[in-house]
Amino acid sequence: METIKKSRKGTKTSSFGTTSRVNHDSSKFYDTKLYSELSVKNIDNSVENIFPTELENKILLGNSENLAEIPDNSVALMITSPPYNVAKEYDNDLSLTEYLTFLKNVFCETFRVLINGGRACVNVANLGRKPYIPISDYISQIMLEIGFNMRGEIIWNKSAGAGTSTAWGSWQSASNPILRDIHEYILIFSKGNYKREQKNRENTISKEQFMEWTKSIWAMNTESAKRIGHPAPFPVELPYRLIQLYSFKNDIIFDPFMGSGTTAIAALKSERKYIGYENNLEYIKLAENRIFEMKNH
Numbered sequence: 001m002e003t004i005k006k007s008r009k010g011t012k013t014s015s016f017g018t019t020s021r022v023n024h025d026s027s028k029f030y031d032t033k034l035y036s037e038l039s040v041k042n043i044d045n046s047v048e049n050i051f052p053t054e055l056e057n058k059i060l061l062g063n064s065e066n067l068a069e070i071p072d073n074s075v076a077l078m079i080t081s082p083p084y085n086v087a088k089e090y091d092n093d094l095s096l097t098e099y100l101t102f103l104k105n106v107f108c109e110t111f112r113v114l115i116n117g118g119r120a121c122v123n124v125a126n127l128g129r130k131p132y133i134p135i136s137d138y139i140s141q142i143m144l145e146i147g148f149n150m151r152g153e154i155i156w157n158k159s160a161g162a163g164t165s166t167a168w169g170s171w172q173s174a175s176n177p178i179l180r181d182i183h184e185y186i187l188i189f190s191k192g193n194y195k196r197e198q199k200n201r202e203n204t205i206s207k208e209q210f211m212e213w214t215k216s217i218w219a220m221n222t223e224s225a226k227r228i229g230h231p232a233p234f235p236v237e238l239p240y241r242l243i244q245l246y247s248f249k250n251d252i253i254f255d256p257f258m259g260s261g262t263t264a265i266a267a268l269k270s271e272r273k274y275i276g277y278e279n280n281l282e283y284i285k286l287a288e289n290r291i292f293e294m295k296n297h
């Protein structure tokens, strides 16, 4: 395990532990053989194109494999939860290869529309048991192939909420016990630079929120599909935390699978703007109703 040595000039990576990371010199760690084949993928073009005002706060009806309306390098943050392809009412019955190709198309387009330094956050659960399908691993791999730099992953601890599986497998027996997932993932990536310039930009996160939300496990309740009227909504808290942590005030927040509009609601609550795609007109109407209700209460 990496540990850190303190000196008056700061800290250095060492074999023994310390509690502080203030002023840490991590060059020894990044000079190790482990990192010799891994480099930060930089973007040469750091031009930020102006996001068209007529697209601000809109949900477009269409297939997000093609984001033709959105200019290159114009969006600050993408947050999404993709369709799971598990026979929910909106899912196509794709093979695993077809499904991963579909996601790759969407995330390639996402890469194109993000600015240099823009972030992409993908909320996903793993699926099945025989075998367990580590969709989160496949997505991380796809994102790296596209050229994203990975920042980390958040485990969403859903245990406080209801609705977890009750399949035990072999009860109290090593014969075939089945794990019941009480978590989902939020995978976090950057296009190009890890860092965004803060000049002339405003943060909105409080000290307490920053302390809590930079930890890699988040406890949040799930949202009720029945209450929202959509088969798989995430709670507003999920995009809200990501927006506070990873974007500045007035940034454009993008969701290629807008569903019931949760990302849009979190963006407006945070004084950001949103753009989204959704291929089901009924869900767009539902999202617009939710946004209207939120604005008028």
Ligand SMILES: C[S@@+](CC[C@H](N)C(=O)[O-])C[C@H]1O[C@@H](n2cnc3c(N)ncnc32)[C@H](O)[C@@H]1O
Residues within 6 Å of the ligand: 062, 063, 064, 065, 080, 081, 082, 083, 084, 090, 230, 232, 233, 234, 235, 256, 257, 258, 259, 260, 261, 262, 263, 277, 278, 279, 280, 283
């Ligand atoms: C997991 S849901 C997103 C739920 C959303 N986060 C919310 O809180 O309501 C995925 C959504 O993607 C939509 N969808 C599926 N395929 C799509 C495609 N090719 N283009 C755009 N939207 C699509 C589905 O109709 C569904 O509403």
